[in-house]
Amino acid sequence: MIATKLVVRNAISKLLPRGGHDAVNQTTSTQPGQVDWEIYTTGLNGVDNGENNLLSSLLYYSIAFLAFVLILSHIQHLILVKLRHILLLHTNTREALLYWATPANSTVSFVKRHILWAPVGKIKHNREIRLSNAINFGTLPTRLQAILLTLYLASNVVYCTILLNWHLPRPQLIAEFRGRTGVLAVTNMVPLILLAGRNNPLIWIFGISFDTWNLIHRWLGRIVALESTCHITAWTINEVEISPIGWQGVLEKIRESHFVLCGLIAGISFLCLLFHSPSPIRHAFYETFLHLHIAFALAGLIGVFYHLKVDKLPQIIYICICIGIWSYDRLFRLVRLLYRNCGRRMTRFRITALPGGGGACRVDIELTRKWKYRPGSHAYVYLPWVSMWHSHPFSIAWSNNPDQRVAWNENCDHAERRDSSDSADSNDTVSLSPVGDMADIEKMTSTTIFVDRASAASSGKGTYMQRYSNDIPWSEKNTISMVMSKRAGMTKTLWDMANRTASKTLYFRGFLEGEYGAQHGLYSYGMVVLVAGGVGITHCIGWTRELLNLYKKGRGVARRAVLIWVVPDKDQYDWCREWFDEIFAVPGWDEFLTIQFYVTRPKGDMLVSPCPHVPAYAGRPDWRGLFNRFVEQRLGTMGVTVCGPGTLSDSIRYTVREQISNASIDFLEESFTW
Ligand SMILES: Cc1cc2nc3c(=O)[nH]c(=O)nc-3n(C[C@H](O)[C@H](O)[C@H](O)COP(=O)(O)OP(=O)(O)OC[C@H]3O[C@@H](n4cnc5c(N)ncnc54)[C@H](O)[C@@H]3O)c2cc1C
Incomplete structure (x- = not known):
């Protein structure tokens, strides 16, 4: 020794x-x-x-x-x-796609299957080890x-x-x-x-x-x-x-x-x-x-x-x-924060309470300067009125930047359409029940009461937030959007505040820091499978539009994309209805894209699809069966991305690992926790 x-x-x-x-x-x-x-x-x-x-x-x-x-x-x-x-x-x-569809090297497949992507045990990697809802031992x-x-x-x-x-x-x-x-x-x-x-x-x-x-x-x-x-x-x-x-x-x-x-x-x-x-x-x-x-x-x-x-x-x-x-x-x-938020106008947030899945907010953010975001990226949100200096990460789901719109409708301005309907909405927000809205907000945050009362007293024109949402018209031309599902902290406060107002909509000034993440692109795959669980759709929907956009412009490699969205409650479709409608308005979208919608806890016996273009299924998907089919029909290398609860990510990881020796596949996982 x-x-x-x-x-x-x-x-x-x-x-x-x-x-x-x-x-x-x-x-x-x-x-x-x-x-x-x-x-x-x-x-x-x-x-x-x-x-x-x-x-x-x-x-x-x-x-x-x-x-x-x-x-x-x-x-x-x-x-x-x-x-x-x-x-x-x-x-x-x-022929070229066929070449890229087969795994180049069995050793690489072996390493990916058994070392690189494999969890320590058999399946569990991202699924948290929990004793109860409150006690979580991580992954x-x-x-x-x-x-x-x-x-x-x-x-x-x-x-x-x-x-x-x-x-x-x-x-x-x-x-x-x-x-x-x-x-x-x-x-x-x-x-x-x-x-x-x-x-x-x-x-x-x-x-x-x-x-x-x-x-x-x-x-x-x-x-x-x-x-x-x-x-x-x-x-x-x-x-x-x-x-x-x-x-x-x-x-x-x-x-x-x-x-x-x-x-x-x-x-x-x-x-x-x-x-x-x-x-x-x-x-x-x-x-x-x-x-x-x-x-x-x-x-x-x-x-x-x-x-x-x-x-x-x-x-x-x-x-x-x-x-x-x-x-x-x-x-x-700090530099990122200043760059993103300081300009002629300050960043503004429009928060709309959405139904379904225990509650969520759609958050539209009017940007200070133009921003072409990377699909799959996230940004940190600061809402001082709600959660002081805390910052929370959220995926950027959508953007109204004209450069990121799908090719066919470059001249058809969705933003303008929303602009006009929305200015009516935003007037409603205040004129329908201004006192009620503010009373609700005052109940929620003492900071807000202080600022609002001070500014109201000094100007004599009404509260700060009312003036802010009224005086400056909201523009859809330069916005990005997120969906925040309700948890127990800031997201709950926000949802409660918006849900109590008559129009379910609130306006705040806030800050964005980003963008972060999205190191890996999905640009080089012949076929892309996007799997989302619940609010994980925010990671996938941006990619869906980006790939469709490239396909329509003839500048993409992907020939086919499949989006599978698994939710507990059918109403969650409404979180993204407007964005899906924009996709369905693209002529020939279905030559490229297939969407499947799974509802794990359907209410009643009959499950009616929330949209004629999207087949809805009750229960959980049979991942093995689905991936067998995808592998048979694949075009080139297949890119699989998943974002959602740990159980879902682990199932997809396991299924992809099973297929790795049959097909050339890349697996990209996004998780909403650390
Ligand atoms: C990269 C990334 C992207 C995300 N994208 C989305 C999205 O698009 N939509 C969505 O609904 N959620 C998303 N989340 C999750 C979201 O950040 C949390 O749900 C949110 O911060 C919870 O806030 P809360 O105060 O209500 O949480 P709480 O109920 O107080 O806590 C719930 C859990 O959220 C996490 N969390 C809380 N605060 C923070 C924080 N400041 N930073 C990081 N994690 C935190 C913790 O794990 C905590 O256990 C994302 C998370 C990450 C890491």
Whole structure:
């Protein structure tokens, strides 16, 4: 065992340059032959800084190696997708489509089926593990994620334990352990902070979505918290065992030494982060969790910064990098927010309460400047009147940008039609029941009452919101739309407020931050299958229009698209009725697009389709049967995208994995939770 450790240690030493001083054998004697053990409770005494630096470099090298492999495979994927796109754009013949329809390589299919897309177990990946409606233990990683996380965790454990100099006397060994865990905790903080940001550049570099980085962020957080706890525990053990006054000595050091106090504050902050972040707490009180999370993270960062600064420790550079990354993310968010919302007009929101599926709001947003959004992307919504400074992510479902309209109706202005009907609506909103509307709103938010009363008093012209919705006509020409299904927080407040008004419509000023996501396009597939569950339609409907648009303009590769929408309640069709009508108005839309509508909990015996163009089925789809048919009828590579509840995503993932050896398929999943 000792021989193995020495071999590993020597191999690492040869591989990497060692920095810092090596204090493994550093002991100070008070008298010849007598060791002063107390030195191991302070500073770098007993800390093997050279080896710590070496191992922290090794940790970064292993991340860099993994990044290199991932980036190579991403570049290879991008080249393949681009090549397929360009070739099929120029020769979109049956033969060409046939070529791309068969899997090129059985090994790639095997890796996709059993490692890349496979959940740890058989089926469950995105479906949350729940004890009850309120207690949610989160989701399970895929096999690849699990393997990589286990390897990383194991390397940290090995560096902190097996690679210690176990032959040293106990106090010196504990001091070495203290140094090792402290240095590795700080080393891990850099990727930890990097992966937490919305504007994490790795999302684009690797084409990996925010929720995957978020998963890694959570595991890194656990590692940092455990390592810093070990660091503090090791210091305490030495202090208690060596100091003649035991625990009293610990308390005195905390009182007297800034170095110790700052370290302790950081350690406690990391522990708080560890204990308040588990999935049941995170999901049950998301906003509270988020605010506490930021507060503890800041306390942790500042604590470590001063802890390292007081003793002029070289690892302070890592904390400076962390602060830099964090500031970059916040600054970038601010710039995006200002760009999207400040202009001649401010961003305005029109909220309409919709029936069906336990309630949802259609949210139309009048933009400050033109925005050609990427289908499948999302933006963060800030509605200060409803939820103060909180921001919530929502997919952008639709846009009235003329560039994104389907080719045939470029001159037929849907927006104008809605403009005229809507200006009547918006007048109704106020003239029908102005007092009632405001009374409702006042009941809901005290902030609104304050602003409204103040502005009403100062102008004498009525309330702020009434004036705002009345005075400036709403324009449909530059809007994007979302659907927000009612949950328990902001979305519920919003729905309640809109639902209580006579016209079910409200106007707010608010802010948008985005756009985010949509790293992967569906442009290079001959056939696209879009599966939506409930409000997941917001992710799919934009893609449906985009692909139809390209098909009609003769600029698309896709020859066929199938949209399957599974809902519990038929009325949910009304969430998107207007958008579907716009699609059905395109001549020949059905040559390209098939829509299937499944109602899992139909009311009564007879299920009447909500629209003559859309066949409606009662119950859940037979995914295996459907995908067997799709695979038989496929044209070129098949792109499958799913967005909806975890159970639905897992079923589609499983079915696609079953088919991967028969057909060339890509699977893209969008989830509405992290
Ligand atoms: C990329 C993405 C796109 C989404 N698109 C849509 C969409 O098009 N339509 C739709 O109805 N929903 C969408 N969601 C979900 C939506 O963000 C949440 O339902 C909403 O934030 C809940 O707000 P609430 O205060 O009512 O939630 P609560 O009832 O307080 O919490 C419900 C759950 O929502 C999540 N959540 C709450 N607040 C936030 C937040 N600030 N940031 C992230 N998650 C939060 C938490 O997991 C929480 O458990 C999307 C989520 C993501 C991540």
